[in-house]
Amino acid sequence: MAEAARQRDLIDTAPAFTQAEADALNARFAGVDAGTMLAELFAEGSLGKVGVVSSFGTESAVLLHLVAKADRTVPVVFVDTLKMFEETLQYRETLIETLGIVNSEVVQPDEAVLAAKDENGLRWSWDPDGCCEIRKVEPLKRAKQGLDAWISGRKAFQSVTRQNLPRFEVEDGRLKINPLGDWTKDDLEAYFEEHDLPRHPLEAQGYLSVGCAPCTSKVKPGEDPRAGRWRGWDKTECGIHSPNNPQSGGNDGDGGELPPGYEPAF
Numbered sequence: 001m002a003e004a005a006r007q008r009d010l011i012d013t014a015p016a017f018t019q020a021e022a023d024a025l026n027a028r029f030a031g032v033d034a035g036t037m038l039a040e041l042f043a044e045g046s047l048g049k050v051g052v053v054s055s056f057g058t059e060s061a062v063l064l065h066l067v068a069k070a071d072r073t074v075p076v077v078f079v080d081t082l083k084m085f086e087e088t089l090q091y092r093e094t095l096i097e098t099l100g101i102v103n104s105e106v107v108q109p110d111e112a113v114l115a116a117k118d119e120n121g122l123r124w125s126w127d128p129d130g131c132c133e134i135r136k137v138e139p140l141k142r143a144k145q146g147l148d149a150w151i152s153g154r155k156a157f158q159s160v161t162r163q164n165l166p167r168f169e170v171e172d173g174r175l176k177i178n179p180l181g182d183w184t185k186d187d188l189e190a191y192f193e194e195h196d197l198p199r200h201p202l203e204a205q206g207y208l209s210v211g212c213a214p215c216t217s218k219v220k221p222g223e224d225p226r227a228g229r230w231r232g233w234d235k236t237e238c239g240i241h242s243p244n245n246p247q248s249g250g251n252d253g254d255g256g257e258l259p260p261g262y263e264p265a266f
């Protein structure tokens with residue numbers, strides 16, 4: 001299992017993590033609170049190069065606070081699709097300052113790809129899967145190339161597409177960690193209150209899950225919290241996360257947020 005730190009160098013072309021290692025980590029940290037789990041993993045250095053991917057959405061502050069409390073130097077990656085709400089960009093600045101995040105990174109779509117495939121910036125209106133692919137999936141893939149493990153803010157309760165979410169999964173040989181996988185909405189609310197965390201400016205207006213501006217609408221009473229994403233499309237995820245992994249019991253989804261039929265936690 002991943003308890004012993006592996007030496008990784010340029011000639012190590014094997015996957016950074018195996019499903020067996022993810023299974024062992026799931027067993028090892030069963031019943032352990034997310035903060036303690038992250039602190040132990042960071043302290044022992046068994047994750048290799050690790051980063052957290054955040055959409056700076058309505059629930060992002062909880063994961064970022066947990067990570068920063070354990071190690072403020074862990075890089076926080078934000079995929080800026082260039083279609084974000086201005087409020088989200090402002091909220092990112094607020095959280096970086098409030099939580100004392102030391103390493104923040106921004107990845108954006110490739111300019112040449114945008115010019116070739118979304119010249120007028122309206123691809124979202126007729127091909128949201130293609131738009132997510134060039135504005136979210138590809139930039140995140142680039143960002144993850146230097147990582148052995150990444151931390152996601154997905155939670156099982158967010159959608160029926162995210163049930164049975166394990167804490168540790170393997171995706172493309174990288175370890176994907178879902179510290180909030182088993183958290184409920186009440187757990188998140190209590191954590192916000194306990195630590196007096198700043199709220200996303202759009203939450204009070206009824207945006208319960210915030211992604212890109214063109215594809216996010218307010219959620220009506222009684223609706224799934226992510227119902228406001230890609231309203232009118234058979235789409236619930238952006239493609240940042242792989243389809244269900246039978247081995248890991250994983251599923252689509254982000255903690256922030258993202259194809260037909262499918263946002264940013266990301």
Ligand code: SF4
Nearest residue numbers: 128131132135212215
């Ligand atoms: S959420 Fe909408 S605007 Fe953002 S990348 Fe996907 S389709 Fe494009």
